[in-house]
Amino acid sequence: MPRSHYEKITTPDGDFDAFCAVPETTPAPAVLVLQEVFGINDNIRGLTEQLAEAGYLALAPDVFWRVEPRFERKDESGLADGMAHVQQLDFDLVPGDLTAVMAHALAMPECNGRIGAVGFCLGGTLAYLFAGTARVDGRGPDAVVSYYGSAINGMLDLAPRLECPVLFHYGAQDPYIPAEQIDEVEQAFSGRSDVVLHRYEAGHAFSNWDAPTFFDERAARTAWPRTLDFLEKHLR
Template identity: 35%
Template structure:
């Protein structure tokens, strides 16, 4: 774990850091689900480090409940996660992601590219990060509520990939249609649909994981970052 200073200079927050062997090819900010920087998110970071990337997962809930780690397969913990999401300041969260991007650039000596990948709430934040920061490439898995963010799409100047779960009970068919209608013609955005898959299909572990779809989405993400980050 490392500490990252806020953009406002009023404090610092913890983040999980996974470093590759040798010189990193680039950096990736891994944006948590509503369950905190839990084992699944740390595994995501470790996986990117094994592929040669510097990976950092900031604890975005630090102002609400520092170091929270929740299990989506435990009903009581799922409800706790929903409660935290309801109180979470997403705009502030993007500023903390921006601070993490700047920390990653420093660790790359200012010469490497930085991407971000987020899941669930983190997928939504990845979209917001693409529109509001200088991140070099972004990926969102089953991002929630993107239809309410489409007014920001003209600010997306770097590549963005979104993975859409076709049977997502949090992202209903009407929202999926709005995403396609609003983004299919955007020159920087690519959408991938996974028919029949539910929210959380690419989780590293647990009941939500759907291995075949997860492997396909992860391969697309890896190729996307290799193309745009190096």
């Protein structure tokens, strides 16, 4: 079983926490787990621990720390609170925070020097942002997985800066991400053999087992092994 605790991440304007799960065997590749609007909740901690069980040093940073440290909501009842926090999130500061987490993870003795990220919902957008902006000693992440990031099609000018392999998961019936926006993302990376995009007969947040109106077990059970295979290929 993986061991879990909170790591303290230091930035120029303050410290914040990252939930961390350590695999049985180290050093190992590191994976950042980037949160939904519900914060670092049971779902995100569970996914972080699943990655550790798969052999990764997994860290889920508290992205909302400037708004409300350790904010978490369990399910759909917390959606309004989470969306209000997104409105207060300073997207100009987030890349620096994610870079700080990357640097911290790479410096941990449990990390073998390889690093990636998996993000969900808000975190799906942040995973894309992480791939395009996070650089430590001149190198970026080695692989990134993005689940239904709704703002990505508005950030496609960043696409040429994504230097690592990327896996995108989208729900074909996502009310928040129209099919034409998914098409735009697919077209932006059409010349990249190391970028894969999958669509599922599901809606938004289909991976979140704590949110019954969103969760789609069939889609989640298909996407997660694809995620693990992708990380295995590019981080091992």
